[in-house]
């Protein structure tokens with residue numbers, strides 16, 4: 001028995017907010033779990049501190065599955081991003097502890113490596129198509145095999161995925177939500193031109209991705225997917241909001257562009273119908289928002305039956321703790337597709353020193369015992385929480401729209 005002696009939550013803001021759970025065992029081992037829910041961080045802090053931690057003390061840290069079920073079924077109020085991020089943090093921390101106790105990198109406990117590295121995609125973005133292509137070339141020169149393209153849209157003052165900071169794009173940018181303006185017509189005219197220019201400049205070997213960020217109707221998404229087909233996109237992400245999953249049937253009827261969905265999903269129940277009806281090609285559920293490694297493995301196993309591959313969310317609001325957990329997971333499952341990789345800033349990396357590293361377009365979790373990520377608490381304490389929201393989006397006539 002590895003008795004849980006203590007657990008606490010650390011909130012830090014080295015450029016952006018992160019919520020981290022630290023679980024300690026009676027014999028001095030500790031594990032880390034990420035519980036960051038962008039723009040709603042403190043709700044998860046309270047969920048963990050007020051409702052989860054008291055139930056953990058005294059339990060056997062080795063009983064990961066039992067503790068998962070205890071927190072999921074035991075709450076009675078199942079699912080939802082706050083609950084599942086909290087459960088995910090516990091799950092990650094317990095896997096970290098178990099792998100440290102075994103003195104192995106976590107991927108060994110998950111069945112061992114299925115590949116030599118984890119192919120990642122980086123974010124190329126720019127105000128114009130030319131600028132975005134230039135950025136994409138920079139990523140290609142760094143060795144990236146897969147690149148996401150997001151460009152400013154002529155006539156719109158700001159666009160999702162386009163930042164001044166290039167590599168360190170951070171969407172949660174205001175103490176109150178920023179308001180963006182959206183025009184589907186203007187956007188739809190730009191994206192095919194972007195892909196045409198990028199394919200021409202980057203050649204055939206690199207994978208090109210695009211995130212629609214839930215902004216199209218199903219028929220508009222079908223049209224966009226079809227118009228991108230000549231440029232062979234790796235995927236079109238979140239083409240339409242996924243609450244109505246039937247929408248994907250309509251998109252499928254019009255395009256063979258592969259579809260990716262699921263960064264906002266939090267359980268297998270959100271993924272099940274899309275997977276079983278083969279309406280998507282990549283599932284984007286992630287360790288932190290979908291109940292941890294224990295639950296994500298279940299989702300990946302189901303997806304594997306239907307030749308759906310994984311493409312875990314990996315924006316900067318997913319802390320290095322999640323990134324490490326994702327990499328162990330990615331390395332160990334048969335149906336891995338791609339891993340999103342937005343680089344954290346040097347400040348964030350200093351708070352969370354980690355064993356994972358990037359080489360030639362691939363990340364590897366490293367071979368340190370556990371997740372291979374730590375937290376410098378003294379440094380973390382120097383960056384107090386600072387409220388930040390994701391933007392909202394309005395149509396040109398002021399109607400509130402999807403962000």
Ligand SMILES: O=C(O)[C@@H](O)[C@@H](O)[C@H](O)[C@H](O)CO
Pocket residue numbers: 038171211213263313314315316317340390
């Ligand atoms: O695909 C992605 O990375 C995005 O959709 C994210 O940047 C997303 O907007 C943020 O993670 C929200 O917190």
Ligand SMILES: [Mg+2]
Pocket residue numbers: 211213237238263
């Ligand atoms: Mg996305």
